[in-house]
Structures are given as C-alpha cells and as structure tokens.
Amino acid sequence: GAGVSQSPRYKVAKRGQDVALRCDPISGHVSLFWYQQALGQGPEFLTYFQNEAQLDKSGLPSDRFFAERPEGSVSTLKIQRTQKEDSAVYLCASSRTPTEAPYEQYFGPGTRLTVT
Amino acid sequence: QQQVKQSPQSLIVQKGGIPIINCAYENTAFDYFPWYQQFPGKGPALLIAIRPDVSEKKEGRFTISFNKSAKQFSLHIMDSQPGDSATYFCAASYMNYGGSQGNLIFGKGTKLSVKP
Numbered sequence: 001g002a003g004v005s006q007s008p009r010y011k012v013a014k015r016g017q018d019v020a021l022r023c024d025p026i027s028g029h030v031s032l033f034w035y036q037q038a039l040g041q042g043p044e045f046l047t048y049f050q051n052e053a054q055l056d057k058s059g060l061p062s063d064r065f066f067a068e069r070p071e072g073s074v075s076t077l078k079i080q081r082t083q084k085e086d087s088a089v090y091l092c093a094s095s096r097t098p099t100e101a102p103y104e105q106y107f108g109p110g111t112r113l114t115v116t
Numbered sequence: 117q118q119q120v121k122q123s124p125q126s127l128i129v130q131k132g133g134i135p136i137i138n139c140a141y142e143n144t145a146f147d148y149f150p151w152y153q154q155f156p157g158k159g160p161a162l163l164i165a166i167r168p169d170v171s172e173k174k175e176g177r178f179t180i181s182f183n184k185s186a187k188q189f190s191l192h193i194m195d196s197q198p199g200d201s202a203t204y205f206c207a208a209s210y211m212n213y214g215g216s217q218g219n220l221i222f223g224k225g226t227k228l229s230v231k232p
Contacts, residue, residue: 004159033219042122042205042222043160048213055213091159098216103148103209105220107159 002026004108006092012114013082021077021111023092031098032075033105034067035091043091049075050098082115089113119143120208122223129196130231137191137226139206144187146208148217151180151191154203154225163204164191196230203227 005024013019025032031050035043036059045059051072060067064083069075079086089112093105121140129135141149150165166173166180166189173180177194193200203225212218 031216035220040225042207042224043220045219045221048219050213050216055216056219059219093159093220095217098213102165103217104150104162104165107152107161109157109159 004092004094004106006090006108006111008111009109010112010114012116015083015115016081018078018080019082019113021079021090021113023075023077023094023108025073025075025092025094026096026106027073029094029096029106031095031105032069033093033095034075034077035093036061037089037091037110039088046077046090079113082113084115087113087115119221120206120223122206122226124226125224126227126229128229128231131197133196133230135193135196135200135228135230137204137206137228138188139190139223140186140188141208142187143208143210145210146221147211148209149180149182149189150207150220151178152205152207152222154205160205193228196228198230198232201228201230 007022034046037043047067048056049069064080066078089110091110092108095105151163152160154160164175164178179192182189206223207220
C-alpha cells in the first residue's frame, strides 16, 4: 500500500515568509508525528497528534511553528516568518495505533526547507 | 542533555565484515528501542526493534543486542554489503500520553561505509 507522503519535497523561502508543509499519513493510522532533522543530525521531535487531537507540542521550537490535523488524517505544519535557523528537513511519521504493539513509525521522505 | 548516545559517528568496513553500532540511554522508562536506516534524500526506514524483555533479536542479517542493566543496546550487521552503506540511527521511546507510545528520541547517527 501507499506509504507516508509529504509535499512539497523541497521548499525555498525568503526569510520572513510563511510556509506550509503537508503530510499524508498511511490510511487509518491513528498517530502522527512531526520531526525536524538538521543536517548531519538525528531527527528531533516537534509535535504529536492522536487522530485530530494534538497531544504534545513540547518540541515546537517557537510560537512561529504551528501544526494541525483537523480531520484526523492529513496534517499541515506551518512556519510563520521563517528564519535561517529553520532550514532543515521536516519529517512526518505515522503509526497504526499508539496503545498496542507494534509501535512502528513509518516515515515520509521529508520536506527540505531552505530559508535564504 | 542527550538521552540517547550513539557511537561511533562513522564506520568503514570491508564487504563481508560485521559493523557494530552502539547506543546508550539514560531514561529507564524507555521500553521500545528501534534502529532506523536512512539513505541520502530519503526518510528513515525501520530495520529492527526490540523491547527490554529480551536480550537479542535477529531479523535477516540484522541483530540487536540489548543489555538492560547497562542501559546499552547495539546493532550488528552480518555479512555487510556495499548496499548497506547508509546512516543508521538508534532511537528509544516510552509509554506516554496516558498509555500511548510516545515520540522517538534519536541518537546522532552513524555513517556506515561498506567497501567492495
């Protein structure tokens, strides 16, 4: 079946612009995570949704970052007034159910954001 | 404070060799330990995962060894091939959000190169 898809794959933004990154999780997956991966580093957690509820946003680096999953499927990560330090790959991952094994998270290909 | 420490940062082996990548963790609440493989321009892909109630798990050429008392786990790749050249990440997570498996906390990654 189809995996996690993300769009756009690449985004170049001028400093100060707003951007919106989309994630289409695997159909029926309850959990959805956003991670940020800086060059040469491991992914770092940003936020977590269980269906449409955002249960954890402790990893969002500033109030310029906002995420939503209004119908419990597609999710959008929005970054307002982008800064150069926002340049990174943004990864989305989904998992079938959070309450019983397996807890496997399936990752999308990521969106590479470059802020100039 | 880095919760999952991974070593080495890079590793070069000959084809057929057995690269070993090590990770150490601090949080005893962690109860799920996956390893991910990432190729350039791609999202992380799950290789193998282990729970703390077993000391070893094998899937194909990949083996996880787990030492709960030492809070360490490692990945062994048997009969390594040039196609295994990639970056490998260990990760950990625990039950959070009132009974749901939480976000992954990643190590910094190991860049593996397998020479023909």
